[in-house]
Amino acid sequence: MKAAVLRGYREPLSLEDVDLLPPQAGEIRIRFAASGVCHSDMTRIEGARPSALPIVLGHEASAYVEELGPDVTGLEVGDRVVLSFLYDCGRCYFCRTGHPNLCEVGMSMLRHGTMPDGTTRLRKGDEVLHHMAVSSFAEEAVVPARCATKIPDEMPMDVAALIGCAVLTGTGAVFNAAPVRPGDSVLVVGSGGVGLNAVQAAKIAGASVILVSDMNPDKLAMAQTFGATHVVDARSEDPVAKARELTGGRGVDFAFEAIGNKTTIRQCYDAIRPAGKAIVVGAAPVGSCCEIEALSLPFSEKVLTGSMYGGARPKLDVERLVDLYLSKRLRLDELISQTYRLDQINEAFHDLHEGRLARGLIRYE
Template sequence: MSWPGGGQTVKAAVLRAYREPLSVEDVDLLPPQTGEVRIRFAASGVCHSDMTRIEGARPSSLPIVLGHEASGYVEEVGPGVTDLAIGDRVVLSFVYDCGRCFYCCNGRPNLCEVGIGMLKSGTMVDGTTRLRKGDEVIHHMVVSSFAEQAVVPARCATRIPEAMPMDVAALIGCAVLTGTGAVFNTGAVRPGDTMLVVGSGGVGLNVVQAAAIAGARVILVSDLSAEKRRMALDFGATHVVDPREEDPVAMAKSLTGGRGVDFSFEAIGHKATIRQCYDAIRPGGKAIVVGAAEAGSCCEIEALTLPIQEKVLTGSMYGGARPRLDVERLVDLYTRKRLRLDELITRTYRLGEINDALHDLHEGRLARGLIRYE
């Protein structure tokens, strides 16, 4: 329903205190300002990045509406928005790219200074928010898709075709862009390459299927869960390993004549598995950290391997994504049945079940859980 001033009253899941359940409540959504659009969400994925903020491992401004992987419909456009129209179907990106900072001008919009600042501050581009509860200011996670509707920067919305199902489209906004981008953009994996993937949740499975699309010869996946190892094989893994029973580093070397793999991808965010990925690569290989570790945690490596073996340890922020370009390519792969998205969804929930979804995610039961609004 509407409220005085032209805004909306919508239901949203609000994080008010760390390590506490989200509170589903009515909040006020102010109208879009210059360069912004109002989105009615169709679906939102539930991601470990949301969990790290709920647990306080990556502190946020509170209170805040989380959720950053979503699809939806444009309901209202603010001043200056010319490339989107009411009724457009869109995928949302949680990293704003200003198009003018050092990183945007150098082809690295995933590292945009303005966008990263917004993630840290929980505000819009102008430093304010569009969420209120009476006089209380509520912060954003740029997209804030744990809500019926949100106001987002228009540059964070990418139009998709009518043929693209809205539920699976939501997953492109984070898990798919991040996982496939780590392979296609950060790694530039080529046919015949070899790799280790540690962690086969929503992001890890997209690393796996992107590696298969790229033509990797060895795709070894390490995961504690037997079900996730099974899914990894289904998504294109050539080998799987339970790290409790066999050392993934030793197996990676046994599959590559003792050298180590060309690439490793860490999709958990833990210092021990980051070190494991580094140890598994060959001289001149590249270990790519995709998982978001707890703020302040450190990983120690043997320093001499850097100059002597030329090993590379690097990160992949949002898969090096250029959302407006990469979303189009991923939609094309899906429509040609080369990219699997439907199979990623383990279970769907309603907004009122958000804490159940987060609990299932924490317990390792989900490849991807999806909040459906339609």
């Protein structure tokens, strides 16, 4: 099969013929329908978040089940599924305490580029290739069955792919990590794929003020179509001052940082009211640090926290997001800025780097 392989940081992905080993116990073989082009993959390409190399990236996808490994239940060949890039074992401390998005096994898989058993199913001859859990920049993959959630036939496969990362991450930060309630005030910093989903989730949740900050006028205009009540061009206006202006000087109830930058993380902390919550969704480069005044913590009771994968419980949250889309409350079609073939994947990442995409999509059908 064809796959896009990362062999060196800051190098183009290499489209190659690779081999796929059969699924083992608890695994399935899938054929991809669509895959999102995500900033998280770009940070790995650039080396800001190191990976095991060589690796087949891609973690936001929809697919068809082609083959079941031993001991797989609840899925059948031909099922249409959304993939989760974070495996949850169901047995570790975090899974048992209600945080499957922090699963010890799943996190180890991401760090080492393997399946749950520590091995891989990707080869090129005798060469071992690593996984990005889903590894959707390929025609097919073998993934843990626990990473697949069945979706109904009426759900379009192209937009379904986006649920696997951008939508779960952005909406989950609002619904799970906050949670935002009717009448709350919100700042969203960064209006890419994740940020736009935070915006529309805040609208669904009933926020009265939804302020969006970005440096790209086109993205700010798009944010308004997704539910932003106010926007700030951060090149010329201070989002912290605007947040306070809109809230009688207090600051917003919740601020969501969807970029992964120490400066904008600090902006979110400064923009929240006393006892408010700043939630970091974006993945900053390894080693990047954000400094805040320590005295502000006890005297303001502000909370600075993170949201990994939107605190997702994929089996439950995917089904809820599909229902929201089918009831026309969640906008997904409008997120797709451009579609590409697999052999255009480097062009897709160039467009993402240049700020041209809310979400790019690789189509396999």
